[in-house]
Amino acid sequence: MSAQMDKRRPYVRSMNSWWKRDPFFVRYMVMEATSVLVALYAVILLVGLLRLSQGEAAFNGWLGALESGPSILLHVLILVVFLYHLWSWFKVMPKTLPMIFVNGKKLPADTITYTGVLLAVVVNLIVLIILV
Amino acid sequence: MADTTKTIEIEVLRYRPEQDKEPFFQTYTVPFEDDWSVLQGLQYIKDDLDGTLSFRWSCRMAICGSCGMMIDGKPRLACRTFLRHYHPNKLRVGPLEHFPIERDLVVVVEDFIRKLESIKPYIIPKEPRKLEQGEYLQTPAQLEQFRQFSGCINCMLCYAACPQYGLDSKFTGPGVLALMHRYNADSRDGGRGERMALGHSEEGFWGCTAVTYCSEVCPKDVDPANAINQNKMGSAIDYFLRFVAPRGAGK
Amino acid sequence: MTRSNAPLVWSLFGAGGVLAALVGPALVFVTGIAVPAGILMSHDLMSYQRMFGFAQSWAGKIIILAVIVLFLWHAALRIFHMLHDFGIHPGVASKLICFGLPFLCTVAAFYWVLPI
Numbered sequence: 001m002s003a004q005m006d007k008r009r010p011y012v013r014s015m016n017s018w019w020k021r022d023p024f025f026v027r028y029m030v031m032e033a034t035s036v037l038v039a040l041y042a043v044i045l046l047v048g049l050l051r052l053s054q055g056e057a058a059f060n061g062w063l064g065a066l067e068s069g070p071s072i073l074l075h076v077l078i079l080v081v082f083l084y085h086l087w088s089w090f091k092v093m094p095k096t097l098p099m100i101f102v103n104g105k106k107l108p109a110d111t112i113t114y115t116g117v118l119l120a121v122v123v124n125l126i127v128l129i130i131l132v
Numbered sequence: 133m134a135d136t137t138k139t140i141e142i143e144v145l146r147y148r149p150e151q152d153k154e155p156f157f158q159t160y161t162v163p164f165e166d167d168w169s170v171l172q173g174l175q176y177i178k179d180d181l182d183g184t185l186s187f188r189w190s191c192r193m194a195i196c197g198s199c200g201m202m203i204d205g206k207p208r209l210a211c212r213t214f215l216r217h218y219h220p221n222k223l224r225v226g227p228l229e230h231f232p233i234e235r236d237l238v239v240v241v242e243d244f245i246r247k248l249e250s251i252k253p254y255i256i257p258k259e260p261r262k263l264e265q266g267e268y269l270q271t272p273a274q275l276e277q278f279r280q281f282s283g284c285i286n287c288m289l290c291y292a293a294c295p296q297y298g299l300d301s302k303f304t305g306p307g308v309l310a311l312m313h314r315y316n317a318d319s320r321d322g323g324r325g326e327r328m329a330l331g332h333s334e335e336g337f338w339g340c341t342a343v344t345y346c347s348e349v350c351p352k353d354v355d356p357a358n359a360i361n362q363n364k365m366g367s368a369i370d371y372f373l374r375f376v377a378p379r380g381a382g383k
Numbered sequence: 384m385t386r387s388n389a390p391l392v393w394s395l396f397g398a399g400g401v402l403a404a405l406v407g408p409a410l411v412f413v414t415g416i417a418v419p420a421g422i423l424m425s426h427d428l429m430s431y432q433r434m435f436g437f438a439q440s441w442a443g444k445i446i447i448l449a450v451i452v453l454f455l456w457h458a459a460l461r462i463f464h465m466l467h468d469f470g471i472h473p474g475v476a477s478k479l480i481c482f483g484l485p486f487l488c489t490v491a492a493f494y495w496v497l498p499i
Contacts, residue, residue, distance in 0.1 A: 009149035010232035010240045015298050019468065021205060021229075024345045025295065029468065032341075035461030038403055041411060042454035046488055048414075049447060052438060053495040056431040063429060066419040075415025082407040089404045095344050095357040096364070101276060120404045127409035132424060299467065333384035338393075341464045368390035 031088040037081040086124075090116030137163045140215050141222035142173055144185065147233045155233060157224070158182075164215045170225065171199050171210035174237075187237035194351055197287030201237050202226040207292035207349045230291055230298035244288055247304050251312040251330065256323030274319040281314035281359050283352040290346035290356050296339055303339035304330065306346035306356035312336075313359040332370070337363045392460050392482065399457025402449065410450065438499040451492050455485040 019025040051062040065071060093116050094109035101107070139161050147155040160177045171189055178185050190196040192211045199210040204223050215223070231239035261268065290306035291297050297305045304312075312331060316324045330336045337360050344357040417424040427433065437443035463473070463481035471477055 007150055008234070010234055011147055011149070011155060012232045013155075013229070015295070015470070018295050018298060022345070024348060025343070028343045028345070029465070032461045032465045032468070035458035035465070038399075038407070038454050039458035039462065041407075041415075042451050042458065043488070045414070045447075045451050045454075046492055049438075049451065049492060049495050052431070052434055053499055059431045059434065063419070063426075063431075066415065072416055072420050075411055075419075078415060079408060079411045082403060082411050085400075086404040086408060089400050092342055092344060095342060095347065095355075096361040098362045098365075099277070099280075099358070101273065104272065104276075106276070106280075116404075123405040124407075124409040127406050128413070131409075131413050131428065295468065299470075300472070329384045329386075332386045334387040334389065335384065336387070338387040338389040341468075364390075364393065368394050371386070371388075371390035372394075 027088075030084070031092075034081045034085045034088070037078050038085065041078050041082075086120050087117065090114075090120065138165075138219060139163045140173070140219050142170075142177065143222060143224045144174075144177070144237070145224075145226035145233075146185070146236055147227075148184070149235060155226075159222070162215075164219075166214075166216045168215045169211050170201075170203055170208075170213045170215060170223070173215050174210060174225070185237075186235045195285060197285035200228050200287040200289045200292065202229055202292065207289035209287060209289070209351050212351060228288055228292040230294065230301075231288070239288075241288070243301055244286075244291065244305070244308070247308045248286065248311070251304070251308055251315075251327055252323055253308075253311045253315060255315060255318060255321045256326065258320060258322030268320045270319055277319070278314045278317040281310050281317065281354055281356075284311055284314070284354050285352055287351065289349045289351060290354075293343075293345040293349040295343060295345075296341055300339070302335050304335050306340075306360065307354075309337060309340070310354055310356035310359035313363060328367075331363060332367050337361075337367055340364075392456060392463075395453060395456035396460035397457075399453035399455070402453050403457055406450070407454075435499065438496055444496050444499075447496055448492055452485075452489050455488050459485040 019029045048059070048062050051058040066075075090113045094112040097112060099106055100112070141159055142162055143157045143159050145155050146152065146158045160181050162173045162176050162181075164173060164176070169192075171192060174185065174187055175189075178187075187199070187201070187210075189199040189211065191198070194209050194212045197209075200207060201210055202208075203210065203213050203225055204218065207228060210225070225237065227233045227237045227239045231241065231244075234240045257268075284307055286307065288307060290310075294303075294306050296303050309331075312327050315321050316327060316331075332338070340357070340360045342357065342361055347355045347357040350356065413424065414429065416422065418426060418429045438447060459481050463477060466477050466481065467473060
């Protein structure tokens with residue numbers, strides 16, 4: 001190594017708590033964190049499926065647990081998280097889709113986001129109407 | 133004159149490898165005019181206050197890509213960021229995040245340059261043509277497929293915005309992957325096959341987790357997040373097609 | 384360069400993300416709030432008889448599996464990334480937790496729904 005190289009002492013900064021550096025990163029982490037409650041909801045349904053396969057008494061036990069106050073509060077939280085997932089999913093969508101050209105002009109990101117959100121709202125409403 | 137001159141405090145992250153164990157902030161009070169960029173503020177410091185301060189710059193007009201730095205925590209070009217936006221508050225200036233600090237505001241860029249070379253950032257002609265065959269023709273629609281991604285000035289702001297690069301510098305990173313897409317998407321280019329071994333890897337498109345801040349900070353609206361993520365679907369289809377179709381069937 | 388196996392989980396992640404956006408909020412509202420609390424909907428909607436009948440049909444089985452399995456794998460990839468983001472980098476342990484558990488849950492879901 002040359003004498004000049006010896007004087008080099010590149011300083012590497014820590015990445016600890018990097019996501020607190022910028023509100024943009026915080027929003028990204030919130031988006032990623034929605035997955036924890038999505039997983040929890042899937043597990044709740046999986047337990048329901050297990051109880052369903054075990055017979056009526058078992059399944060009614062699961063239904064009873066769902067009716068408890070804490071469970072309903074938890075599901076209100078899960079609902080909020082799913083709505084945030086809906087929004088953030090289509091907010092990122094313009095980055096994940098190939099570029100779409102309409103009459104030679106690139107489709108704006110907001111158009112993609114709002115079309116997706118609208119579609120998701122309509123499909124959710126259809127599911128609700130079918131179930132009511 | 134002196135009475136009407138506004139001043140602003142600039143806190144600069146200093147690091148002199150021969151004498152400092154770690155970086156520290158040094159505050160300078162800089163008189164400035166409304167049309168002064170942060171770069172001009174730094175030049176004032178270097179010329180009139182402290183000649184030991186090191187930083188990179190060249191064109192002063194947002195095209196050379198040399199003066200990227202963290203300004204109040206955001207990756208920005210110092211030449212297109214103005215002191216008046218921060219006045220009367222002070223502002224903090226530091227070297228680009230996620231790169232090792234060489235000295236003061238200068239970062240180590242070897243890793244970036246090596247990656248830039250590795251993706252063959254030039255057109256590899258699909259069909260070699262002789263001069264008398266004329267130019268390679270391209271429709272406006274074909275041009276639009278890559279034009280946006282060709283605006284990159286290698287300023288590395290997107291790297292300072294990419295936590296995945298900061299967490300693991302094996303990841304090729306936004307700017308270089310966007311350039312890879314720029315050449316792959318060019319109808320005149322036939323080098324896609326040579327570039328995609330990297331593209332399909334964890335160090336390529338799959339190292340991205342769609343934080344998308346790179347596109348937010350890009351001074352040239354290149355949108356690296358789109359360049360990278362629109363490749364994931366194709367890369368995934370190719371991944372599965374390998375098993376059902378002969379190699380080369382998928383793109 | 385080693386080809387990434389990311390497409391395996393990523394395609395499930397993507398499918399799960401779309402499904403969670405398109406039907407997730409409605410499902411959570413119905414199964415976790417409206418039916419249990421008796422708001423707008425009757426308890427009957429999720430009675431044992433109705434649910435058992437639903438799970439007996441092939442369409443019902445497919446819907447149940449799609450929702451549970453795809454939601455799980457959608458979450459799995461994000462949790463895997465999140466561990467990395469918090470400094471627990473990809474390794475045997477994080478892969479076992481993030482992909483092993485959803486795999487076991489997937490097997491369990493098939494094992495429980497198919498005989499109904």
